[in-house]
Amino acid sequence: MKAAVIGGGPAGCAAAYTLRKRGWDVVLVESQDHVGGRTSQVQRDGFSLGSGALFLMGGIYPRTNAILKEMGHYDELIPWDARTHVIDADGTRYTVQFDQVLSFLRIPAMSLRDKLRVAAGVARKLLSPGPKLCFDGAELARHDGGESLETWSRRVIGDKGTDYITVPYMGFLYAVPMSWLSPALFHAVLKQFFRLSLSVPPKGMGQICDWLVEASPGLDLRLSSPAERIVRTDGGYTVHAQGQALHVDAVVVAPEPGVAADLLTGLIPESSATKLRECLYSEYAHVQVCYEQNPWPGFPASVALPANMERDWGACVLLSQRHPSAVPPGGEAVGVYFYTPPLANMTDEEIVKSALEAVREVYPPAPEPSFVQLFHYERGLSIAHPGHYGTLDSLHAEMPEGICLAGDYFAHAGVEAAIFSGELAADRLTGARQAG
Ligand SMILES: Cc1cc2nc3c(=O)[nH]c(=O)nc-3n(C[C@H](O)[C@H](O)[C@H](O)COP(=O)(O)OP(=O)(O)OC[C@H]3O[C@@H](n4cnc5c(N)ncnc54)[C@H](O)[C@@H]3O)c2cc1C
Incomplete structure (x- = not known):
């Protein structure tokens, strides 16, 4: 049997890897000249x-x-001790550990009563039914009651718990107002808070897709080959990509959902295409402020998170502390990650200016950076609003035989969501799991 996988991000690479493992012939077409998608590394100076x-x-x-x-790479992951400063509206800083949600309870701006409210809310959620997996869309759909994270969090852990825990936490992960999000993921994280730890592959997150490709011997990888069309042919499909016609038995479609909808025109009902096209994506920007000489060696926290949404940015990260090979020896880079709403009214110049102001606010005075790199995406992160998971999950059963969708958008943006969906698509095609 032969499959085409469209899209070489973590979802497509995980699908290709799993299909190869099950003995299928696989051709992976990727529009860029590298795999990795939104996990890719960019090399500069x-x-x-x-x-x-x-x-x-x-x-x-x-x-x-x-x-x-x-694949034999798990032990190579570099743990990241994400010591974090939560910064209040007046500039006061509180030190916590991002991977230890309960360390946020040390924040003195929360009274004993506030902390008891948080502890009681977390305990209730630990004991109550809730999603067991954080990035399985079907599982999250079962626990998505239509409420927003904003009202859920204020009800479960109170106003102070929301301002000092939910907002900085989910703000760093998704950079959108809490009212845009379903609570299902945060509920799942609270249920598994003791399993959280942070790590990075030695060459950065982009290495995960490189490893998946390397561990798929015989994979026919076609880079710089955007898929343009999928046509049903005798007993299978033909994928047209960059002037080539690839005849296959089955297809995993793993680019972003709007592209998937275009590629599947004529093969899926218009109502299914609409679900894909209406999948909410946030605008996203981050700026990497790079220094050949580290101005702040030994700075006591690698992450800074605002406790409220009054600033444009949602996180500042010292990248050498997260992942040493991100910078040349002796260098440093600050990643400044922006909240989505202000971006609608900001030019690229204003985003860079605001990033430099954030660096001046968070760190001691420093010389001019060596350079500044802006990453700005019109469609950065898929956002799961209340009702999202159920709508998207229903798509699996609406695909014609031999076509499976994969991508992080079935859950929340995240590498686990992408890999989970890619593996699931391959399992469905090979009959290892049933659709629905
Ligand atoms: C700023 C930012 C920070 C993030 N931080 C984290 C984090 O810390 N941890 C985490 O787990 N996740 C994080 N994520 C999310 C993570 O990057 C995504 O969840 C993941 O990359 C999604 O994988 P995917 O394969 O579904 O999609 P993508 O990575 O977007 O891959 C889709 C691929 O399809 C290709 N493609 C598109 N159209 C075509 C076509 N017509 N033909 C062929 N190929 C095509 C694209 O070029 C791309 O390579 C972050 C994302 C962003 C933007």
């Missing part, structure tokens, strides 16, 4: 700049961990 993803999240990424173990 000795810096390895992450264009998107920053870290893996330990025990809440079970399928990613299992595949990394299977």
Whole structure:
């Protein structure tokens, strides 16, 4: 049997890897000249700049961990001790550990009563039914009651718990207002808070896709080959990509959902295409402010998160502390990650200016940076609003035989969501799992 996989991000690479493991012939077509998608690294003047993803999240990424173990790379992950400053509106800083949600309870701006409210809310959620996997769309759909994270969090852990825990936490992960999000993921994270830890592959997050390709001997990888059309042919499909016609028995479609909808025109009902096209994506920008000489060696926290949404940015990260090979020896880079809403009214110049102001606010005075690199995406992160998971999950059963969708958008943006969906698509095609 032969499959085409369209898209070489973590979802497509995981699908190709799993299909090869099950003995299928696989051709992977990727529009860029490299695999990795939104986890890719960009090399500039000795810096390895992450264009998107920053870290893996330990025990809440079970399928990613299992595949990394299977490929023999799990032990190479570099743990990241994400010591964090939560910065209040007046500039006061509180030190916590991003991977230890309960360390946020040390924040003195929360009274004993606030802390008891948080502890009681977390305990109730630990004991109540809730999603067991953080990035399985079907599982999240079962626990998505239509409420927003904003109202859920204020109800479950109170106003102070929301301002000092939910907002900085989910703001760093998704950079959108809490009212845009379903609570299902945060609920799942609270249920598994003791499994959280952060790590990065030695060459950055982009290395995960390189490893998946390397571990798929015989994979026919076609880079710089955007898929243009999928046509049903006798007993299978033909994928047209960059002037080539690839005849296959089955297709995994793993680019972003709007592209998937275009490629599947004529093969799926218009109502299914609409679900894909209406999948919400946030605008996203981050700026990497790079220094050949580290102005702040030994700075006591690698992450800074605002406790509220009054600033434009949602996180500042010292990248050498996260992942040493991100910078040349002795260098430093600050990643400044922006909230989505202000971006609608900001030019690229204003985003860069605001990033430099954030660096001046968070760190001691420093000389001019060596250079500044802006990454700005019109469609950066898929966002799961209330009702999202159920709508998207229903798509699996609406695909024609031999076509499977994969991509992080079935859950929340995240490498685990992508890898989970890619593996699932391959399992469905090979009959290892049933659709629906
Ligand atoms: C700024 C930022 C920070 C992030 N931080 C984290 C993090 O810390 N941890 C984490 O786990 N996740 C993080 N993420 C999310 C993570 O990067 C995504 O969840 C993941 O990359 C999604 O994988 P995917 O394969 O579904 O999609 P993508 O990575 O987008 O891959 C899709 C691929 O399809 C290709 N493609 C598109 N159209 C075609 C076509 N017509 N033909 C062929 N190929 C095509 C694209 O070029 C791309 O390579 C972050 C994302 C961003 C943007």
